[in-house]
Amino acid sequence: MKTNYSKIVLALLVTIFIFSCSEEDILPPEISNFEVGGTHHDEDHEDEDHEEGVGHPGEELHIGAEIIAYSKITSITIDIHSDEITPASGEVVWEDELVYTDQKYLVLNAELHEDIMVPANAALGEYHVILTVTDEEGNSTTEEEHFDLRKKIMMNN
Amino acid sequence: MHYFNIDMSRKLNFLIVSAGIAIIALLNSCTNETIDEEKPTISINYSDGFPSACENLNRGQSYTIKAKVSDNLELASYSIEIHHNFDHHTHDDQLVDCTLGLVKSAVNPLVFSKSGTINGQLTEYEINQAITIPETVDTGDYHLALSVTDVTGWQARTSVDVKIIE
Numbered sequence: 001m002k003t004n005y006s007k008i009v010l011a012l013l014v015t016i017f018i019f020s021c022s023e024e025d026i027l028p029p030e031i032s033n034f035e036v037g038g039t040h041h042d043e044d045h046e047d048e049d050h051e052e053g054v055g056h057p058g059e060e061l062h063i064g065a066e067i068i069a070y071s072k073i074t075s076i077t078i079d080i081h082s083d084e085i086t087p088a089s090g091e092v093v094w095e096d097e098l099v100y101t102d103q104k105y106l107v108l109n110a111e112l113h114e115d116i117m118v119p120a121n122a123a124l125g126e127y128h129v130i131l132t133v134t135d136e137e138g139n140s141t142t143e144e145e146h147f148d149l150r151k152k153i154m155m156n157n
Numbered sequence: 158m159h160y161f162n163i164d165m166s167r168k169l170n171f172l173i174v175s176a177g178i179a180i181i182a183l184l185n186s187c188t189n190e191t192i193d194e195e196k197p198t199i200s201i202n203y204s205d206g207f208p209s210a211c212e213n214l215n216r217g218q219s220y221t222i223k224a225k226v227s228d229n230l231e232l233a234s235y236s237i238e239i240h241h242n243f244d245h246h247t248h249d250d251q252l253v254d255c256t257l258g259l260v261k262s263a264v265n266p267l268v269f270s271k272s273g274t275i276n277g278q279l280t281e282y283e284i285n286q287a288i289t290i291p292e293t294v295d296t297g298d299y300h301l302a303l304s305v306t307d308v309t310g311w312q313a314r315t316s317v318d319v320k321i322i323e
């Protein structure tokens with residue numbers, strides 16, 4: 001029986017190319033501890049003015065999250081909008097899209113921390129915050145949270 | 158017999174060459190790059206490190222922020238950021254709790270942000286950044302956040318509570 005060596009070797013080569021090194025897919029970024037409002041893990045200092053999920057017109061709104069990416073982060077986008085609010089006269093429905101490409105965020109493990117000024121004339125009601133993280137591979141992950149914009153209660157002592 | 162030997166010899170050569178190609182292909186296509194899973198380190202906890210946790214910084218004064226950073230492979234960049242903590246938020250990388258002033262709204266808070274690259278394929282480096290606290294900024298509690306990133310993209314962070322006083 002005549003053995004066809006060339007065919008065997010060719011099959012071997014093809015097999016090596018196909019199976020030896022198939023690259024694994026890079027997973028999309030992971031977002032955890034996404035918080036809007038609040039004071040970020042501040043359990044010792046109870047403070048009604050900085051309740052999680054609550055913001056006040058004319059004040060900063062804290063937005064935080066922890067991000068793990070498997071390829072470096074290229075951008076973090078925060079989209080703020082509302083679907084439900086009808087503004088009264090002199091008010092506006094707060095809408096914002098903020099894209100962060102700061103050096104400190106272009107890493108594999110980022111801690112998002114932004115304090116965003118809420119317009120003083122923003123209409124009260126429920127807003128949505130959509131956080132999108134994109135990496136160098138083009139993968140992106142989106143998480144959504146919501147918060148209530150409330151009038152600040154002034155405490156008189 | 159003579160022809161048979163030549164035929165066998167050719168086949169043998171072909172096999173050796175092919176096996177060589179196969180091994181090279183395997184090595185080239187499958188060079189498993191070492192994955193760097195080690196984050197860099199950052200510390201202000203040494204004699205020249207500044208500021209220490211709970212440090213008071215006077216308005217109008219100049220200071221030099223100093224921190225030691227290191228990495229197993231190669232350092233790439235660093236950043237320094239100061240933001241107010243009038244709302245008493247905390248960070249995961251804070252090591253020391255300080256006594257904070259009352260919660261208040263910011264009027265003219267100090268906002269400081271500086272980043273730099275670390276060139277020269279260094280594994281150790283000392284951040285050295287001068288800062289003057291403006292006379293007009295709000296006094297009160299601030300966070301000074303430092304971060305360092307290695308060539309892989311891993312970041313290490315540390316932050317300390319500082320207080321800006323008159």
